Amino acid sequence: MKVPPRKMKKFWIVSVPLVFFMILGSILQAAESPEVLGLEKLIQMALEKSPEVKEAEQDVVAAQSDLAQAKAGRWAQLDITAVGGPAEDADLPTVLVDKSLGGGLFSGQIQNNDKDSIGIFGRLDFNIVQPLYTFGKISHRQDAAAYGVEAQKSAKVKKEGDIILNVKELYFAMIVAGQGKDAAKDADGFVRDARQRIERLIAVGSANADETDLYRLDAFEADIQRFKVQADSGAKMAYMALKRTIGYPPDKEFNLDAKELPKDTRALGDQEDYIREALEKRPELDQLEKGLAARKAMLDAAKADLYPSFFLAAVGSFAGAPGRERMPISYFSDEFNHAYGGVMLGSQWHFDLGIGQGKVRKAAAEYQKLLCTKDFAEQNIPLEVAKNYQDVLEARSSYEAYEKAAKASRKWIVSAFSNFDIGVGTAKDMFEAIERYGKNQGDYLRSLYDYHVALARLSHSIGEYTSGTP
Incomplete structure (x- = not known):
């Protein structure tokens, strides 16, 4: 069938602008839709925008300047x-010569010829x-400055690890707050369903329900609304903190790539292996090692100052x-x-009555103090790793148990509603089932959040971030 030219022309006149506006609308909608960010992207943005990391970078630059000065002392x-x-x-x-003195040596006087101008x-x-x-005055200070640079680099890595942990905690908090709001909506739906059943029985004059049951439902609704407000407030605070941490533009919004915290469990290694890994990777220990070497070099430099x-x-x-x-x-x-x-x-050669020896004793004391700090860190890092390891095990066991309890209490609600409908159950059974479901669901989400935070802290305590492990 052949379309008349006039109708074909009319078709193009109508369809072309329509397609244009559809494309334009889709482009504008895509431009206005919030960006979706994952955990790795959030960490990357936080590290790029963090003023603390930039501050640590300037500490490295200052230490490098000290090293440059120490090297220049050789020249x-x-x-x-x-x-x-x-x-x-x-x-x-x-020289005016006094001839009366015989004209011998020193027999005259010098006359100034100063001018008045x-x-x-x-x-x-x-x-x-x-x-x-110099007996090491320059070389020891150069070594101290070089170790100081390495110590500041380790401090920068430590700061990056702290930021990574903070982003993870905010990320998990924001997700679990959203899950909490969904759980509150779910519980609210059960309460509304129970209200409809009770009001229907009261309307027909059933003895299985009365006004007191409605009052108890009102109390349930108040608790649910309070939980909603808390979850919403927590989500907003986590979002605001995360937005500032990653340096996101104030006039733009973003969404997370996940709506729920994953329930899969990570296969943990042996606790002693994690402790050994922490003692090998933790940047604090590397910073202390470099700091000790710098203190030792400064002690040697103070001793060298006593020589010419x-x-x-x-x-x-x-x-x-x-x-x-x-x-x-x-x-x-x-x-x-x-x-x-x-x-x-x-x-x-500088001599004094005790000033140089006092500087040597002070440098020795600072070196011994840092040795004690290192011993303290080596004693407490294993305890920190062990605590985080046990927290992971405890939180994992808790969330798995509460997940089963939440599923069972949900089935309990369905059963209580069915029994109430056929007249063999009471409103009290529904209330207890709804209350138990709300508690189990809240405990489940809290334990799931604790599990992911404990994993993040365990990862942080063993220094996984130093090797780029997410």
């Missing part, structure tokens, strides 16, 4: 001083000092005053007209 240092100012104009002095002078002094041997330093030096001085005549005799120094330079070997 020559140049000091230049330039001055200028007024100077009285003068000619060379003349004031001129200018300029002077440039410099010295270059190259350390030769040997150096090679080049010095020079140039001065000129246009209004003053130059005296070309090296025996006489002229502060306004001269030019000299030279190279020399030298040594410097």
Whole structure:
């Protein structure tokens, strides 16, 4: 069948704008829909936007600057001083000989030939000092600075691990709050269903229900509404905290990629293996190791300060005053007209009555203090790992038990409703079933949340984040 040209033209006139607006609408809808973010993406965004990580990065930069200064101490240092100012104009002095004394040595006097005019002078002094041997003053401080850089890098890794743990906790809290709101809606539906049944029996004058049952339902509804408000408030606070943590734009919204916390259980390894892994991976211990090496180097540097330093030096001085005549005799120094330079070997040795020894004792005390801190960490990290490990086992056992209880209590509700409908059950049975279901469901969600948080904390306590393990 052939379509007439006039109808074909009309078809295109109508359909083309319609298709255009449909495409435009779909594009706008896609642009306005909230972005969906998963846990790994949230962690990545949090690490990129975190001011704490940026602060730790600047600590690394500062430590690298200290290292650069320590390395530069090996090389020559140049000091230049330039001055200028007024100077009285003068000619060379003349010697007046007293002939009455026979004209012998020291038989005359020097007469000044200063002028009444004031001129200018300029002077440039410099010295270059190259350390030769310092008994470790420079090398020990260089080692301390190098260990300081590594310690700050470990501190940065530790800060990243803390942020990862915080994001996980907020992520799980936001999901479980949403599940809590759904559970409240579910319980609310059971209460409404029970109300309809009771009101229907009261309307027909059944002795199996009365107004008291409705009052008890009102009390149930109040508890459910309170739980709804708490769940909604928790979800909003977790969302706000997570949004600020990842640096998300205030005028935009996002959704999570999951609506429920997974119920699968991770196969755990042996607790002792986790403790050994923690002692190998934890950045705090690496930071303490590097810090101890830095303290030891600073102690050695303080001891080196008690010994002399040997150096090679080049010095020079140039001065000129246009209004003053130059005296070309090296025996006489002229502060306004001269030019000299030279190279020399030298040594410097500082003595005091206890200041240096006090610095050595202080450096030794700081080293011993950090040793104690390391011992304390090595004692408590295994306890932390063991606690988190046991928390995982306990939370897993709890959520599995409460999940079974919640399913059983839901079946109890169905059975209680059926018995009530056929007249062999009471409203009290329905109330108890609904109450038990609400409690079991709440305990199940809380235990499931505790399980995932305990897993996250166990992962954090053994330093999994240092190897990039999600």
